[in-house]
Amino acid sequence: MQMDLDEIIKALANPTRREILAWLKTPETEFCEQSFPFENGVCSGKIFERAGLSQSTVSAHLAVLQKAGLVSSTKIGQWVFYKRDEATIAAFLAAMRDAL
């Protein structure tokens, strides 16, 4: 598994981004219903609402998470859905155990 430990830690060194990642763990309980099933991920608009920051700011946070490989996105129509990348997250935790 290739992954940039430094980039991932920096991505996680922000409470909003960690929060988003946590919300995505259980979309059913954290977000109200959406037209598409949660298997595709959560529509970014729902995340914008929840975060209490401007759209552009949250969009930037999502981009950082994605660049670090912690989430992936799918475009469906005019919406973009984000979901956790569990493989990277697990690999990061393992790498962290070794690094520390």
Added chain:
Amino acid sequence: MQMDLDEIIKALANPTRREILAWLKTPETEFCEQSFPFENGVCSGKIFERAGLSQSTVSAHLAVLQKAGLVSSTKIGQWVFYKRDEATIAAFLAAMRDAL
């Protein structure tokens, strides 16, 4: 175990600080001998040398690590010795598994 997850992650979001923490895992192999046994920790001077940054900069890094609880320090004479705080590190790894 009380510990500020946010403060710890921010402390770790810097390669130099992670490096220092890694060096302290095996002082015998990472640092040449010192007058006091490594049980007391590693003399900050040795860490300054190894890091390749100015004393003041490395001193600041050590302060961040200590404030986060990742290392502890002991003063002996005019020297200050730093060592890992394994309890905090382990608690952090566990908290990280839960948070992610």
Added chain:
DNA sequence: ATTGTATTTCGATAAAACACGAAATACAAC
């Protein structure tokens, strides 16, 4: 093709982090 909705990118600003050298502090030894 015009309009409307969803999202991202751009440009600006403020705050935080990183680095340095110089000054200050702490302690030992003389």
Added chain:
DNA sequence: GTTGTATTTCGTGTTTTATCGAAATACAAT
């Protein structure tokens, strides 16, 4: 107490991060 060594704190410049609103892009629907 003066000198020398070890370390931290202070003042400063530079870079990175976080945030916003406005402009740009993408797509759907009419």
